[in-house]
Amino acid sequence: MSEIAVVAISVAKPGHEEQLRAALEGIVGPTRKERGALQYDLHRDLREPRRFVFFERWESEEALAAHAKSAHIEAYKKASAQWIESAELRIVSKIA
Known part of the structure; x- marks a missing residue:
């Protein structure tokens, strides 16, 4: 089991910034209460307020996979799909 990090970026459609937030x-x-969640911090881009960025740390890829299938994430995906212009997910491991 090795720790992984995630950078998840969501960009709201114009006019839907507050719903997405x-x-x-x-x-x-x-x-943050999930097993394996080490860090889960939400940020908003100072220069592009439609862009939201999560910085995440997980104990393992298995913990991240369980998170992706959790009830609250499934509900979020269904509710927010109409407000998102684009989304990007980068899964990385620390090398230094």
Whole structure:
């Protein structure tokens, strides 16, 4: 088991920034309680307020996979799909 990090970026459609923000904020608490979650921090881009960025650390890829299948993430995906213009997920491991 080796720790992994994730950078997840979601860009709201114009006019849907606050709906997306509320939905993203709603998954922070439940996710931080998940087994294997080491860090789960939500940020907003200072220069592009439609862009939201999660910095995440997980105990393992298995923990991240379980997170992706969790009830609160599934509900978030269904609710927020209409507000998201683009999304990007980068899964990385620390090398130095």
